[in-house]
Amino acid sequence: MRLLVLLAFVCLVSCNSKTSKKSSKQNDDEKTNLSIADTIQKYPSAGFIERIDKALDTIIPINTKIDLVAEGFNWSEGPVWDRNKQSLFFSDVPENKVFKWSETEGLSLYLTPSGNSGTNAEGSQKGSNGLILDKEGNLILCQHGNRAVSRLVSLKDSLSPVYEPLVATYEGKKFNSPNDLFYDTEGNLYFTDPPYGLGKNEKSDLGFYGVFFLSKNGDLKLVDADLRKPNGVTISNDGKILYVAESYIPRPIIWAYDIVSPGELKNKRIFFDPGEIIKASTAKQNPDGIKLDQYGNIFVAAGDGILVITPQGKHIGTINVGRPSGNCEFTDDYKYLFITADNYLLRVHMTS
Numbered sequence: 001m002r003l004l005v006l007l008a009f010v011c012l013v014s015c016n017s018k019t020s021k022k023s024s025k026q027n028d029d030e031k032t033n034l035s036i037a038d039t040i041q042k043y044p045s046a047g048f049i050e051r052i053d054k055a056l057d058t059i060i061p062i063n064t065k066i067d068l069v070a071e072g073f074n075w076s077e078g079p080v081w082d083r084n085k086q087s088l089f090f091s092d093v094p095e096n097k098v099f100k101w102s103e104t105e106g107l108s109l110y111l112t113p114s115g116n117s118g119t120n121a122e123g124s125q126k127g128s129n130g131l132i133l134d135k136e137g138n139l140i141l142c143q144h145g146n147r148a149v150s151r152l153v154s155l156k157d158s159l160s161p162v163y164e165p166l167v168a169t170y171e172g173k174k175f176n177s178p179n180d181l182f183y184d185t186e187g188n189l190y191f192t193d194p195p196y197g198l199g200k201n202e203k204s205d206l207g208f209y210g211v212f213f214l215s216k217n218g219d220l221k222l223v224d225a226d227l228r229k230p231n232g233v234t235i236s237n238d239g240k241i242l243y244v245a246e247s248y249i250p251r252p253i254i255w256a257y258d259i260v261s262p263g264e265l266k267n268k269r270i271f272f273d274p275g276e277i278i279k280a281s282t283a284k285q286n287p288d289g290i291k292l293d294q295y296g297n298i299f300v301a302a303g304d305g306i307l308v309i310t311p312q313g314k315h316i317g318t319i320n321v322g323r324p325s326g327n328c329e330f331t332d333d334y335k336y337l338f339i340t341a342d343n344y345l346l347r348v349h350m351t352s
Helices: 002-042 054-058 275-280
Strands: 048-051 066-069 076-082 087-092 098-102 104-109 128-133 137-144 148-155 161-167 181-183 190-193 210-214 220-224 230-235 240-244 253-261 264-272 290-294 297-302 304-309 313-321 326-330 337-341 346-350
Touching: 002 264, 048 054, 048 210, 048 337, 066 098, 066 104, 076 326, 076 337, 087 337, 128 181, 128 210, 128 253, 137 161, 181 230, 210 230, 220 264, 240 297, 264 297, 290 304, 290 326, 297 326, 304 337
Parallel strands: 076 128
Antiparallel strands: 048 313, 066 346, 076 087, 087 098, 098 104, 128 137, 137 148, 148 161, 181 190, 190 210, 210 220, 230 240, 240 253, 253 264, 290 297, 297 304, 304 313, 326 337, 337 346
């Protein structure tokens, strides 16, 4: 009798343990599904996920959607995520504004003017473009109108930003229109300088469109002067590769360079050629902003949205938003990817 009771008890504990393990997995799945379901109820959807390789399923959940979280912009660009404020900041380039968005507070104007303080009134795209935060949490802006990379030093209210240029000239000549930027882990800055922000009557003072390196000590160096239209820029997670998107048609290219030491590059090479993808697309977006996820996959704005490319250079899918897209940005936990797409601000739930 005692033996039967003991066996029954062991069976009960074992069954409960298995049920508990199964429930734990179910709970994880349910949390993901609930998170996606919440966004379905809260935000309308836009576009679709084009899955070329099953590898994408481990990066973007099968049942995810593209959330339209805000709209009404002229050309949204340059997003950066602030982990301390749990907020996204992004530019509306022609409107000379930076907006702020958070899940709890929604959309608000953060500051204006963002890139043209009145020194370059003829600038066709006069506001800020790429944004990033330095190690101290200061907002750093690529300013088209001012033709400088600047730091926001004070903001009494949204209409009264005060900037300090980090760099505005190279060998005594003004930049064209700094476009995108990225810090390495040591606090050195790489940025691109294409002609997009120059006005119709303005010519390049430099005579070329470059990729530059600004050391943490303030020393400026030209690292590539041979690109026709350098655009998005980022660094691999291990700090060994610099990626630059070139928006030049008829030869749009994602370039890769080995970083030998800060500001020292070698082995320039084609990492990915999106030319045929762009030709076949509806939006015809040239390569623009680039971001990397925690696994080193490259997310680049091109074609009809955001191309997802493995570190080996394989295109495994596209976040197809059906319109030109300028850039994208991950949250600090990689749970979401935000996309600045023309007049939209979009968000995609990721497998974090």
